Amino acid sequence: MTFADHVLNFLQHVVISTPLPQGVVVLNPYHDKHVFELCRKFYKHYYSDERERILILGINPGRFGAGLTGIPFTDPVKLEKHCGISNTLLKKPELSADFIYTMIEAFGGPVQFYSKFYFSSVCPLGFIKEGKNLNYYDIRELQESVKGFIVYSLKATINFGINTETCYCLGEGKNFDFLNKLNADHKFFKKIIPLAHPRFIMQYRRKKLNEYLEKYLVKLSP
Numbered sequence: 001m002t003f004a005d006h007v008l009n010f011l012q013h014v015v016i017s018t019p020l021p022q023g024v025v026v027l028n029p030y031h032d033k034h035v036f037e038l039c040r041k042f043y044k045h046y047y048s049d050e051r052e053r054i055l056i057l058g059i060n061p062g063r064f065g066a067g068l069t070g071i072p073f074t075d076p077v078k079l080e081k082h083c084g085i086s087n088t089l090l091k092k093p094e095l096s097a098d099f100i101y102t103m104i105e106a107f108g109g110p111v112q113f114y115s116k117f118y119f120s121s122v123c124p125l126g127f128i129k130e131g132k133n134l135n136y137y138d139i140r141e142l143q144e145s146v147k148g149f150i151v152y153s154l155k156a157t158i159n160f161g162i163n164t165e166t167c168y169c170l171g172e173g174k175n176f177d178f179l180n181k182l183n184a185d186h187k188f189f190k191k192i193i194p195l196a197h198p199r200f201i202m203q204y205r206r207k208k209l210n211e212y213l214e215k216y217l218v219k220l221s222p
Helices: 003-013 033-047 076-081 095-107 110-114 140-158 174-186 198-204 206-220
Strands: 024-027 053-058 117-121 126-129 132-134 162-170 191-195
Touching: 003 033, 003 140, 033 110, 053 174, 076 095, 095 110, 095 198, 095 206, 110 117, 117 140, 140 162, 140 174, 162 174, 174 191, 191 206, 198 206
Parallel strands: 053 117, 053 162, 162 191
Antiparallel strands: 024 126, 126 132
């Protein structure tokens, strides 16, 4: 099986079956045939090989990025403009995707970047409460409810063909703390390197955008 085959098989069957706190709804775009077809085109294009990748983990999908396209940090605009995959989704840019694709182009472009790295999230499915994005760690009860799912998902993801020497974590606070503790228990990776989350950069540190881009490129380069 190619890396793409492993990814698509996982996405096709991924589901959270544990009870969630009242009012919390799972965001799972992969049940939509159109979205899954976009994922198939993307992963078949960039991952149709058996090459090992380095894992970069976000928090969990949001409504306007992976929640729409099924592809982490890739909104409908970037999917069409940078990846060449046309789609009929609402062409609304998403802040994290803006930063990530600026970084990817600086790295050498999608083909070069995705030949080395694979984006996922600590929790590969997202959450919504009262119509707004929710992080898995925002509610303690939610974090505990999905902990087993997160462990299962990380193990499955590593089996795609992930290099376990180093993992990158987007988010230097709660996301990194949770992943670090989980890694101490399960020994997924030898080392986890935190990076500032793209949304934090774009919302609160935009004036230092070039400085953060340089930090990413330095840390992601061998």
